[in-house]
């Protein structure tokens with residue numbers, strides 16, 4: 001149907017009627033542009049909301065031990081459970097492919113920290129590199145703890161912004177030595193936390209270092225995990241509940257805890273508290289798609305109208321073509337082809353401009369509720385598919401009208 | 415009388431009315447007429463006598479209500495739009511009073527349009543169109559748009575276009591109606607040359623001098639043929 005000859009014919013028509021082509025294209029091009037920007041902003045909103053609503057990753061699963069309540073395998077009830085490094089390893093090695101981020105932790109709730117004449121009491125947490133993402137700690141200076149720090153038990157510390165303000169006032173703390181419980185630690189980073197002041201009044205050290213310094217051996221206090229994000233709340237809840245159940249089962253078996261014991265292992269699944277956020281985000285997404293599609297639809301109707309006017313303007317030409325032997329189908333094909341071609345090209349331009357704008361300006365946008373608006377590949381592809389459909393829809397009615405024009409009537413009107 | 419040559423057009427008892435609301439205007443009231451291959455016929459009559467209506471039916475741009483029409487042995491009946499388009503393309507060439515060229519296409523591209531709808535490849539199309547432009551003396555104007563051409567030149571382009579698909583019959587409605595008399599005679603000279611080569615041509619006109627440059631004059635009045643006679647052809651070249 002799309003022969004080379006017709007491409008030449010269409011191209012000739014388009015290039016010799018530039019203004020008309022521009023007007024047609026502009027409608028769809030700007031429609032797509034707005035759609036892309038809207039979708040980008042919607043992603044930005046989502047980022048912003050996620051950032052605003054809580055201090056921790058919304059799908060975090062925390063595990064901390066308690067006391068047994070059931071006598072089991074020769075152990076009395078009331079036994080304190082102590083988690084160790086190998087319990088954490090058991091989980092990360094056993095079901096690693098389901099995990100996005102994971103960290104175990106050992107903390108001291110009130111550690112005395114001093115720098116020169118300033119001092120204060122802060123929570124000291126021994127953590128792993130992933131902990132940054134579990135806590136949503138944003139590094140504003142230096143860096144977070146890395147795998148190597150952990151391996152060689154560096155005496156490094158990452159301090160919260162509040163700790164920095166307390167101890168260092170306005171100076172940069174990076175590279176300075178501070179004392180934690182009398183031992184020297186080098187400050188390697190400063191973080192802020194959307195959880196606010198309370199969560200910025202902590203310092204992080206490598207887990208292995210904390211275990212040595214506080215004489216904890218291989219003990220850990222708790223561990224946290226996140227799973228890869230799901231778009232849909234119900235699915236996210238299902239996956240994360242299943243994951244929690246699996247951890248519980250693994251740990252109970254290893255630590256010889258009765259399967260029905262409810263107090264020995266505590267699992268807090270944060271996702272259960274975040275239903276509203278998921279709902280808000282999906283409502284937001286529906287809203288933006290809705291507005292976007294409506295914009296695009298307006299564009300399609302615009303093009304359709306312009307094409308109708310074009311067909312009317314070309315009535316005589318169509319009459320001439322028919323008198324010379326154009327079949328009705330070839331008139332339909334001509335108009336549809338032109339419409340699809342023009343919408344596709346102009347829409348593509350709109351898409352590209354939209355993407356460029358988001359790419360260039362997006363990262364600079366850090367408002368409270370909009371962060372880093374961007375559009376992913378899938379959305380770009382869906383928009384492209386929409387485009388072709390738009391061209392076909394926009395061309396259909398005019399084409400149909402064009403095909404119905406009788407040559408004799410067309411030639412008569414002067 | 416017509417035994418030796420092929421009958422190109424045969425129409426019998428042709429009727430046509432236009433319906434306008436409740437009224438109906440009976441325009442053609444039983445036309446009978448035949449045209450042999452190679453004839454050059456003028457259709458005359460006062461304004462509103464139905465000349466254009468008849469020509470449109472012959473051109474398959476419109477359909478008769480009653481009667482039969484046979485073109486080169488092919489009965490033209492119950493055509494759907496697609497078939498009518500194909501027949502027009504294969505059998506007929508049109509020349510109009512108002513030229514009906516496509517204004518954004520060059521003279522050459524205009525001539526090539528019927529060939530495009532025949533599915534001819536571009537290179538061949540262009541070569542052939544060029545040959546016809548040369549025939550009407552406009553080779554040098556091939557790349558010009560219609561608005562850069564004089565009326566006579568436009569009509570020459572239209573004639574080249576009508577000829578391009580090598581049709582059996584040329585149908586011309588007031589082809590000199592928009593031209594001054596000198597230019598009209600030049601165009602008629604071209605028409606005569608084309609007829610000399612054996613092409614069948616029908617021209618609708620209300621100008622006596624133009625009609626006498628054909629070989630036969632058919633007179634329409636109130637929807638019927640009142641007179642149909644062969645005439646001594648006046649060569650247009652003598653008047654130029």
Ligand SMILES: Nc1ncnc2c1ncn2[C@@H]1O[C@H](COP(=O)(O)OP(=O)(O)OP(=O)(O)O)[C@@H](O)[C@H]1O
Nearest residue numbers: 432434439441460461462463464465466467468620
């Ligand atoms: N589409 C139409 N609808 C209604 N009436 C029509 C239509 N076309 C033509 N007529 C009428 O039919 C009659 C014949 O028209 P036609 O165009 O055939 O005349 P004509 O002989 O070509 O006249 P002219 O010399 O003015 O061109 C006229 O009265 C005209 O008004």
Ligand SMILES: [Mg+2]
Nearest residue numbers: 465466467587
């Ligand atoms: Mg007329």
